[in-house]
Amino acid sequence: MHLLFPHLTTERLQLREVTYHDARALLDALGDINVMRHFGAPVCRTKEDVYELIDLYHTNWGERTGLRFSITVKPRDRAIGLVGLHSWNHALHQADVACLLARAHWGHGYMQEALQAVIQYGFEQMKLERLRALVEPPNLNSRKLFARLDFHEVGRLNDGGVVYVEMVRTSERKRVP
Numbered sequence: 001m002h003l004l005f006p007h008l009t010t011e012r013l014q015l016r017e018v019t020y021h022d023a024r025a026l027l028d029a030l031g032d033i034n035v036m037r038h039f040g041a042p043v044c045r046t047k048e049d050v051y052e053l054i055d056l057y058h059t060n061w062g063e064r065t066g067l068r069f070s071i072t073v074k075p076r077d078r079a080i081g082l083v084g085l086h087s088w089n090h091a092l093h094q095a096d097v098a099c100l101l102a103r104a105h106w107g108h109g110y111m112q113e114a115l116q117a118v119i120q121y122g123f124e125q126m127k128l129e130r131l132r133a134l135v136e137p138p139n140l141n142s143r144k145l146f147a148r149l150d151f152h153e154v155g156r157l158n159d160g161g162v163v164y165v166e167m168v169r170t171s172e173r174k175r176v177p
Contacts, residue, residue, distance in 0.1 A: 005061060007067065007116045015069035015083065015117055018057050022070050022079040023050040029081055029102040038139040039100050060086060065102075070103065071114050080105045083114040085122055086133070094130035095122060099146070100157060115149055123171040133167045134159070143167070 005017035018026075029052065030036045032045035044050050062064035066079075066086030070079040073155040081101035088095040097118070099109050133151055135142045143165060151167035 003095075005067065006121060008121055010113045010117050012074055013113055013117070014074055015114060016072065017061075018054050018068050018070045018079070018082065020051060023054065024078040024084070025102075026070070028104070029065065029100050032103055034135040035100055035103055038136045038142065040081045040134075045084065053127075055092070057084075062088070062134060064077060064088065068098070069114070071110060071120065080110065081114070083111070083118050084111050085118065085126070085128075088126070088128075092130070093128050094132065095128055097128070097131050097133045112145060112148065115145070119149065119169070129171045131169045135165045137165055 007017075008015040024047060026059065027044060027047060027050055028098055030050055036043045041053070044053065053173050057066070057068040060068070065088050066083035066084060068082055068086070071081040071083055072079055081099065082096075083099040085095040099111055099115060103146055119131060122131055131151070133146045134157060135144075135146065137156075139145075146167045146169075147153075149169065151169040153165055155166050157166045
């Protein structure tokens with residue numbers, strides 16, 4: 001059974017399913033060493049590299065282990081970045097948050113706006129109770145962004161030699177005794 005991919009709208013943004021038509025635009029972000037430095041994936045060199053990631057995102061959605069949105073600024077439909085949830089654990093009602101934005105679009109508040117929509121979707125529609133962001137310690141901008149979104153640092157995680165700051169946000173349902 002194929003479920004429709006959600007489409008989220010904010011004041012300035014549209015968040016929609018990543019498609020192959022996004023590959024050229026996403027290469028601006030995925031091919032930029034400064035963007036990818038803290039993303040936990042290799043830099044994409046070609047559109048074919050981006051196609052492989054898009055295939056992975058489609059597989060994750062099909063298997064219900066995650067969903068990844070293209071971020072577009074209204075009214076254009078050109079992808080400027082990615083945001084989504086992955087490592088979705090249905091039994092524990094939790095998932096990890098991932099995001100990246102092409103450098104030309106940094107500093108406009110787009111990622112905070114996109115994350116707010118995805119967080120709301122995760123808690124309200126997916127019935128998640130816990131979201132986790134793994135952020136490399138030197139990535140201060142991401143740490144500040146997640147702190148503004150009510151994520152709290154809970155510790156450090158060593159994953160294959162890479163140390164991450166583990167930041168967590170729980171749903172309002174979970175906070176109520």
